[in-house]
Amino acid sequence: MNEKSPCCDITVIHEELVEQLRKTMPPEEELFNLAEFFKVFGDTTRIRILYALFQSEMCVCDIAHLLDMTQSAISHQLRVLKGAKLVRYRKEGRVVYYSLDDDHIKAIFDQGYQHIQERN
Amino acid sequence: MNEKSPCCDITVIHEELVEQLRKTMPPEEELFNLAEFFKVFGDTTRIRILYALFQSEMCVCDIAHLLDMTQSAISHQLRVLKGAKLVRYRKEGRVVYYSLDDDHIKAIFDQGYQHIQERN
DNA sequence: TGAACATATGAACAGGTATTCACATTTGAC
DNA sequence: GTCAAATGTGAATACCTGTTCATATGTTCA
Secondary structure, eight states: OOOOOOOSOOOOSOHHHHHHHHHHSOOHHHHHHHHHHHHHHSSHHHHHHHHHHHHOOEEHHHHHHHHTOOHHHHHHHHHHHHHTTSEEEEEETTEEEEEEOOSHHHHHHHHHHHHHHHTO | OOOOOOOSOOOOSOHHHHHHHHHHSOOHHHHHHHHHHHHHHSSHHHHHHHHHHHHOOEEHHHHHHHHTOOHHHHHHHHHHHHHTTSEEEEEETTEEEEEEOOSHHHHHHHHHHHHHHHTO
16 A cells, blocks of 8 residues: 655556546455455465465474474464465364365466466 | 574474475475465556556556556566566557466456455 | 473564666657 | 657665564463
């Protein structure tokens, strides 16, 4: 959310097109939320966690061990994933098991994968 | 690329599972690239640019005008989108027209949209 | 109850990133 | 050629974000 007016010397070439499009643009907030959502995918650690959870439900310390990172770092990232409703958890004693929360996730993941494959 | 060994007191609960998964994990670099790719979607300005380009090919100053941002800011972001092979461009005189470069993009976009709709 | 373990969390720090500003580059018109 | 317009770009700045460290919370087991 960082909107500032341009510094003034803006010219428009296709004014009519722009005014047309302005009407069809979704509200700022929706596109902002969408960007926030994709931001969650935009981190190596979180992507690796998601990939791991595609394979199996896992507890925090196992994920940490698998990715060779501290439990704290993983816990922080799981918090983010939880906030985006990408993972859910269940407690079993003092162990907390995380798993995927949504069906779109794998689809989005795969489509991204496909893109970076093809562009080479 | 920020890999550091955890500080030592790591315990594993399901060692066998972890060792299994370790074998199926794609190489670091691939997941890194995937995260880099999603990172491009993780910015409001770029998402708005992409949305605009879904509707129509556009030149830089029109995009700037539509989004009420400076031409420079837009140009910088188009550079990023170009780097990710999400947009292509054609020159017509001194005007540069940008358009979408790939079919996955809309699919990914829509799936993200769907997710944030449903999670509410 | 107390000790050990699994996880969560807040503060701090470092690295990354988006915008701005000033200016370079390229093209078209005269 | 000169001027103006459209775009690109590098440096600087302010903000954001991921990890670490220290510590808190909650649970099991003796």
